[in-house]
Amino acid sequence: KNEVEQSPQNLTAQEGEFITINCSYSVGISALHWLQQHPGGGIVSLFMLSSGKKKHGRLIATINIQEKHSSLHITASHPRDSAVYICAVTGGSQGNLIFGKGTKLSVKP
Amino acid sequence: NAGVTQTPKFRVLKTGQSMTLLCAQDMNHEYMYWYRQDPGMGLRLIHYSVGEGTTAKGEVPDGYNVSRLKKQNFLLGLESAAPSQTSVYFCASSYSGRGEEKLFFGSGTQLSVL
Numbered sequence: 001k002n003e004v005e006q007s008p009q010n011l012t013a014q015e016g017e018f019i020t021i022n023c024s025y026s027v028g029i030s031a032l033h034w035l036q037q038h039p040g041g042g043i044v045s046l047f048m049l050s051s052g053k054k055k056h057g058r059l060i061a062t063i064n065i066q067e068k069h070s071s072l073h074i075t076a077s078h079p080r081d082s083a084v085y086i087c088a089v090t091g092g093s094q095g096n097l098i099f100g101k102g103t104k105l106s107v108k109p
Numbered sequence: 110n111a112g113v114t115q116t117p118k119f120r121v122l123k124t125g126q127s128m129t130l131l132c133a134q135d136m137n138h139e140y141m142y143w144y145r146q147d148p149g150m151g152l153r154l155i156h157y158s159v160g161e162g163t164t165a166k167g168e169v170p171d172g173y174n175v176s177r178l179k180k181q182n183f184l185l186g187l188e189s190a191a192p193s194q195t196s197v198y199f200c201a202s203s204y205s206g207r208g209e210e211k212l213f214f215g216s217g218t219q220l221s222v223l
Contacts, residue, residue, distance in 0.1 A: 042216035099151030
């Protein structure tokens with residue numbers, strides 16, 4: 001079983017829709033990261049959180065430490081939000097990042 | 110600031126050839142990392158460095174070597190490339206290596222080994 005599971009694997013939405021991407025993990029963590037990867041592009045850090053909720057523009061990230069679950073929400077989605085969203089946690093014996101497989105989001109105009 | 114710069118962006122090798130990927134960061138970060146990204150898998154750590162002159166193995170180190178002679182540069186070498194090393198390689202850096210801080214990534218190197 002993967003230590004970091006993301007759902008869904010693929011998501012197609014219409015412009016303007018509210019989007020939720022989920023991340024569940026099975027290890028104890030000190031922090032959780034949400035990353036964005038555009039097609040053919042590099043990886044950008046969106047959020048890092050260890051508790052509660054963070055908001056940046058139309059993006060909101062929440063984490064529930066007790067349930068070992070985090071969500072990334074996108075309000076009023078736009079085609080430029082189309083990307084792969086990756087969840088990663090700091091955990092394990094060495095404290096290195098453990099990555100999920102990513103959620104591929106496509107927002108249609 | 111340029112952030113994290115990787116070169117080259119694309120490379121095609123024949124089995125058995127060697128090459129070096131260069132990662133440079135201008136943020137005075139102590140920690141640097143090399144990851145590989147394969148279809149259907151999460152990013153996997155190849156090697157990392159906690160400071161100038163240090164290197165350590167990650168999850169998938171076999172077939173790769175690294176060097177950190179200068180703080181700003183982290184080199185990833187393939188001595189004898191194999192088709193299994195076809196992948197997209199990402200370099201990343203962070204200030205202290207603690208998991209509670211932001212990670213900065215390069216734009217990736219797409220490597221094909223024929």
